[in-house]
Amino acid sequence: MKRILRRSTMILAVTLVFIGGLGFLATELVMDAEDWVDHPFNAHISDNGGLSQAGAVFDRNGEALAQTIDGKRVYNESESVRKGLLHVVGDNSVNISTAVQSMYRSQLTGYSLIWGLNMPKSLRSSNDITLTVDAKTCAAAYDALSAYDKKGACVVYNYKTGEVICSVSTLAYDPQAPPKITEENESEYDGVYLDNVLSSAYTPGSIFKIITTAAAVESIPDIYERTWECTGSKEIGGSDVTCVEAHGTVNLEQAMAHSCNIAYAELAVEIGEEKMTEIAEKAGINDSVDVDGVKTAKGLYDVSKANTNQLAWSGVGQYNDKVNPMQMAVLCGAIANGGKSKSPTLLKDTSFLKSLGIDINMSSDGDELFAPETADKLDKIMRYTITDYYGDNLFGGLSVCAKTGTAEVGDDKEPTAWMVGYAKDEDCPLAFACVVEETGFGFTYAGPVAETAMIQAAKSLGASAVQ
């Protein structure tokens, strides 16, 4: 009998392993339950009633973007604000998965580890969320962008603090009256649930010349003495590379300002696949940007299978190049910051310490996207692009450094218009990226949207140049 008892210790051991497993499960539950709850297919929060007790969503100035009044979800009274911030705030459904009302629905509805989502509605305390965006800026940017009736995106963010001031994506609909999308009209609403700021990647066109310039100043010692001959077209690697017009003889700064494809195509070939890839990688083109846990679409620079002509085109942002709007804003912000990026965020820090004016910056310094001296050179050349070519009165007195792009997308479609850049003003540290699909010249189409957004954003920050 004693032997049997001793051997039964084995079964006890199995049971202890089981108890250990329960402990592991409990630990996982305590650590991760909040993430588990936040899924669009959680029926407790995903139906339309899910927000009937939810907290409000405010913009940076405390303006209510979405709130629950008498059990009904009510969005901002301005239609432009509603549509402009659709992809940031979200609607009653969880169709826009990256929106705050989808991502943080459990927080809005008052989830807690102890009570789960089980509190009766009359006793549940819900939480408000304050965003970093400025409703006015977003409305203005949306009005400018939606005038084209094309898909596009516009993002403005503070490259010192990471706060996103403006994030607008078209097409959009009114969250107060979401459309019924059926088989008949689904082509009309194609991609409407996608936040183009975060989740789309576009052909960059000439804005990619920022990367090629960075590679050039790092790898060609006499780059500033060089000149290029542009006759509007040149054969490189067996096929032609073309410019919009014949730029004549240009140096590096002029080539950037006038966006001379031939100069940059030749540069890309001279710099070579390896260095181009190295600089693009370092600048984070092939990575995604993290925005409060949401990963943006990744850009693409991959010339491993490119021939010489394709390598040439890759230097002017064509071939298979892709970039994401948020990524470009962060990249421009890094140039302004001397090469270091700052992670963007949509959530305003409303902690107690912050309210006392104590700022504990927990987020580590961002990645170095450019070497400091490279960033400095890019800054000068992008500033030259504005002052020399476009004129400095464009952004209402802000000292802006920027680059436009007009990306050919083939299929007989009109090009994608781009403008990316940043303001150097001490009291207005804003970077921006603006993209409009199927329109035309970057300066003509993306320019006005960027200008509207930047000026309004600068006003909301109280920048002296625009007062």
Next chain:
Amino acid sequence: MSVIFDIGVVALRILLPVYAIVIVYQCYAAMRRRRRPEKPLVTLFDINTGRKLPVLFWENTLGRSKSSDIVVDDPAVSRSHCVLLRRKEGWYVNDVGSKSGTFVNGKRTRGRTQLLIDDTVRIGDTEFQFRRGEEYTDKIRTNRFFSKVSQKPAMKSWKLMLLITLFHLFMCIEAVFWNDGSNPNSPMVLFFALAAVEWGFFAISYFGLKRVNFELESLAMFLTGIGVILLIRQVERSAYVQLIAAVVGMVIFCIIIKFIEDPDKSARFRIPAMIFAVGLLLMSIVFGKVTYGAANWIYIGSISIQPSELVKVIYIFIGASALDKLQTNKNLLEFMIFSAVCVGLLALMGDFGTALIFFVTFLLIAFMRSGDFKTIIFAVAAAIFGVTFILNFKSYIADRFKAWRHVWQYAQTDAYQQAHVLIYIASGGLFGVGIGNGFLKQIGASESDLVFGLVAEEMGVIIAFTLAVAVGALVIYARAITTRSRSTFYSISACCAAGLLVVQLALNIFGATDILPLTGVTFPFISSGGSSVISCWGLIAFIKAADERTYAVKR
């Protein structure tokens, strides 16, 4: 007004977990109490030295080996010399292959030989006189489970049952409040049916069978009732099917206890039982209908049964045996072949979960029977089975392994069930969203394979964990009564039955919560499934039988 109502609802939800813990505690507390004091059954008086050796157990090994129950320090005695055992008719001694033999009153024994008080037993050069237990007066070290038991008498069985019935009543009241309007009062109807079964069984046990204790049955009833009530807001009919199955389970529980009353007689049925088990499994291969990828169901008219569940009970029965048989017949070949056939047939059926349960139970039984070194050989043999059937299920396993620990990535495909279980466990919080108020019930198999998630969502994590621990603690109980069982047949079967339930429980909980890459087994007593409930009741019959009071003490 509605706020006051809501506060009431919240108070009830907080109350239930506390109440569940109290019930489970009381069940186990009652199991410890009302035991006979540990004292020797008989005494062996060494005629040469005058030393008295206490005989504590119903079955005892005598030998030179330190691990013998009665150690005889005599070079002429074999390491494992003979077994001294008590049966209804009296005491027996049985030589288990010693070199020098065992002599009773000077006569060499053949097989089991009866011993009467004052008889002499000679093994090697040592001669004992067989005396009464009262002769031994020294103090005896007692098992920790039973020591330090407060002198307070155990909670009366009927009071414990009343607590459990009240718990089920609260659950039903909760279920009444959350309904889709189609059957608002059906939980109360179910409650009365359930209460009738509970008290009916209690009455039969108390007045009919004259049993002194009812704690184990109470615990099983508590769990069974929860499983039944959870079904009322899913498929009302299933709740009644489950309840009827539980009644069948209780009947089988009683039959098994009666059947194994004499471990020696019932041992004769080992071979027929083996043939019956293999026949059952073969039947489900031939007539089986494939459900959820496993051909483990057979349909007789409108009744469907899962033979593999019933074979679990037979498997435990076949695995156990009395101590003298264990010592003489050390050959496990027969049992190994039987195990291999069972696991192989289950593998053929595609019932991977049950095959794994059998495999682990095989290891446990083999170790309990043989001790140390042989188990290694068994493990190797078993591993060969394992590999064979893993190959058999390659594609199915590969899919599940791919999604294992990556549920969110495969939340809409291969890990659909696990992802939803985690979401709803978290949504339920510590106290649950209320019976019938959850959403996991809309997911397939939520009432069986995923029932842990269903309990956690609707009744809260505390209750879910309490129920898991309640089943797990059966092992502690089975071990505690090991040396007090009337035969190793009972102690082995009780420990292994409890072990089997724990293994099954672990696969159920950890499979559903993505800790293990496997689903498809049931939560003992609670998961919906008639065969499963019947087999659980059948398995605890072995634990009940191992409690010496079951047969020895009557009211």
